[in-house]
Amino acid sequence: MRFIDTHCHLDFDELKESLPQHLTEAQAQGIGQWVVPGVTLEQCHTLPVFAQQHPGVHIAFGLHPYFMAQHSATDMSDLAALAHQHRAQLVAIGECGIDAIVEEIDAQQHLFIEHIALANALGLPLIVHHRKSHHLLANAFKQCPPQYGGVIHAFSGSLQDAQSYLKLGFKLGVGGTISYPRAAKTRTTLAQVPLDALVLETDAPSMPLAGYQGQPNVPKRMVEVFAHLCDIRKEPAQQLAHALYSSSAALFRI
Template sequence: MALFDSHCHFDFDAFAADRAQVWARCQALGMQGLIIPGVSIPQWRNLFALVHSEPGWFGAVGVHPWWVAELALAPSDVGRAVIERVTHERKRGAGPSRCIAVGECGLDANIDTPLAQQLPVFEAQLCAAQELSLPVIVHCVRCHGEVQRVLKNIRPQKGGVIHAFSGSREIAEEYIKLGFTLGVGGTITYQRAAKTRKTLAEVPLDKLLLESDAPDMPHAGRQGERNSPEYLPAVAQTLAELRGIPVDTVIAQTGNNARALFGI
């Protein structure tokens, strides 16, 4: 079974002490790859140093909404910085680039940084993705309407993924119409997430990706613990049960979806 974790912050300090051991356990479970998203400009250098240390790891270049307040650059300069880093990674080494997306970027209504400050940074990264012909990893918390309006105005030709999707069937279908897939993570392990569980049981399987969001997004029964990519099989199993299909089908299709979206 070719598990693929489409969103894992494996470069974070939470994994500094045992990253190699965690990855070994992931491989033993059948995981063949994971994507490490960008969150801030100072992080990108170390992120790609880590990515190039393992053949199954890939990276993205982005500024996460939580880090927007720390920016010393104008939004247009953020877009240029994204393009420059991606271009640098594309020239690195003899094989295909290990930089496969722009993101994690988007909008978050749960933080102190005003949406008006987040918005131009998000738009600049979408424009960079258009210029680079790369998919986008989108962070959206409590602002689906705003994010969908932006994506209708600046629509990356390669689409992307709505990370940690949570919402109704109608919201999901609107993203799919815009050319986006939906990231499925630990949220579906909670019985109380009834609306999201119902939505992800019904939308086409070829529009879904599995993701851990480790070390965040702990599963039901693991609250307060570090989340880990090695727990991704539990997400796959839950999704299979919700859809009434074999878990092998979920793993195979979502893995194929990730590789097709990100050109891996």
């Protein structure tokens, strides 16, 4: 079985130091491709070289809502220029979205809509961050409908939430969250959606699985996310793995 990790911050400090080891360990589990999202303008500048240095790494550009305080007024137009310049290397726009725990909701909404417009202009899917913000994302999608779909990263929510994203052409990113007892509602949702709605992700070094709390998450754990998903779904593991791989490859055209 082979896998694509559709969301992994391989360039973050927690993973950087032992990155060759992390990648070797992941490859031993059949994980051979990674999508590394952008989070700040400064970090996006470093991603094209990072991808060249690490075969199997694909990149996206975005300004993460979590770092709102760090983004300056001109960052989005600079990001757009950088994205046009590196269009050939990009597989998506993101990580972008709306985080209701972070302040400046109006500014986040505005910034997110600019990311959608950029993705539409470049013909790319979106990598969307959400936290307590399904209604705010829906509002942004109404104002600027995304044309190339994307991933709702670390999806958690009801079947109704899921269906509204699927209608817009999104996949649901399935990560370590499903390993926790408190994720019962999300597990029920993930059991009910069509198989081609799902893609796998670790969000490493964030989102450690149950049993690994307090440690940085690492890329090889994606096979454990997959094992949890196998418990939830009724398809045989082989069929599930194949579907996850082809959905991810098709979405990002990799």
